[in-house]
Amino acid sequence: MTTTNATPTPEEPTPSDVERGLADIDAFLTEQAPAGRVPAERGQTKRVRRLRGEVSEAHALLELQGDEAPLRVDSPRVRKRRKAMRQAAVLHRLAQDPDARAFQAARVRRVVVGAGMVALMLALAWSTAGVQAFAAEGAPVWSPGWVFAWFVEPFLSLALLTVVGAKAYLAVRGQPIVSPTLDRIEWLFLGLTFGMNAWRHLPGIAETFSLSALVLHVLGPIVAVAIVRALPPILAAFTNLHHDDAGASSETTSGTSSRPFVPGVPPTGSDLHGKNPAATLSRAVRKRSRQEVTATVAEPVKPTMQAHRDQLRALVTTGEIDPATASVNAVAKRLGCRWDRARALLAEITTNSHREGER
CATH class of the missing domain: 1.10.10 (Arc Repressor Mutant, subunit A)
Known part of the structure; x- marks a missing residue:
């Protein structure tokens, strides 16, 4: 037994369906059709349009040029210069601070002392060879006399550096040593060093006198003398520096001396040693009067x-x-x-x- 599937037969469109379909096709074609060309106005040529664009651009530029906002914006170069100026101002104010001045003075003093001591050591080491040749007196090389001659200058230098170091340290602490004995000791050590270096090269002693050889051998002692005499006053000057704004001592700030006035005592006949008593007494009275005026009259205070x-x-x-x-x-x-x-x-x-x- 076979089964047969019947295919449905489509219904025929009605006249209304045909009209509706034609209307849809017409609307679709109308939408897809290109727009019609708008007729250009008379006289609107390419040159006119370009000129109109230039005029519009000029009006826009004039309106924007009136705004100063771009001129207020700093360029990278200006910002870099402003930053450098601010840093320079801060560094300048910091340099005026008393603590900064004290730190700078301490650093400079350390450099000066270091350079002076290095120069002194080099000068004494330079003279060591001359002193060794003087002390060896032609002894054979590596003989006891030749070896011990090398120790003459070092122990003289150590003794000299002991005196110089003590005077320099006490000068830094505000207690400079004023001792003729120490001065004589310094001159004795320096004189010995100078003499032992120059002796073998002096005229009449040397076989052939040479001024250059003499100058080279006395150069070390001369530099040592200069450093020894210059270092204590320099350190004392660093110690007396005033780093505050006033920059004056206690006596100048107060206007009067802090030491009490001690009236003078007239000299006796035994103190005059045959001089005129009246003249000596009058000089003492005048000196005391000047001291009284100096003690009572206040010095002007410096502006801060x-x-x-x-x-x-x-x-x-x-x-x-x-x-x-x-x-x-x-x-x-x-x-x-x-x-x-x-x-x-x-x-x-x-x-x-x-x-x-x-x-």
Whole structure:
């Protein structure tokens, strides 16, 4: 038995369906059709359109040029310079601090002492060869006399360095040694070193006199003498430095001397040694009168850093001094202060003016 599947027969479209389909096709074709070309206005040529674009661009540029915002933006070079100026101002203010000045003075003093001691050691080592030749007196090489001659200069140098080191250290601590005995000891050691170096090269002693050989052999002792005599005063000057703004001692600051006045005692007849008593007594009275005047009259107090700063600000406010064009010499003369203080004050007020201008 076979089964047959019947295929359904489509229904025929009605006239309304045909009309609707034709309407849809017409709408679709209308949408897909290209837009019609809009007719150009008369006179709108390519040259006119280009000129109209240039005019519009010019109006836009004029409107934007009136805005100063781009001019206020700092370039990388300006920012780099501003940063360098700020750092320089901070370093300058730090350099004016008393602690910074004390640190700088201590560092310079350490360098000076180190350089001086190195020069002294080299000078004494330079003279060691000359002293050895003087002490050996032609002894054979590596003989006991030749070997021991090398130790003459070192123990003289150690003794000299002991005296120099003690005087230098006490000068740094504010207690310089004033002792003729130590001075004579220094000159004795230096004289021995100088004599033993120069003896074999002096005229009449040397077989053939040579000025260059004599100068080279006495160069070491001469440098040693210079260092020994110069180092203690230099260290004493470093110790007496004042790192504050006042920069004055206690006597100058207070205006009077801290030592009490001790009236003079008239000399007796035994102290005059045959001199005129009246003349000696009158000189003692005049000296005592001068001492009384010096003790009672106060010395003028030097203006402080703050006083000079206020005076400079007043001059700048009144327009008598222009920080941008004023020289350090003119400011120092007007304030009556030192050049370093005038330079510091001028840099400070210039930096403050720049900051106020930026704000």
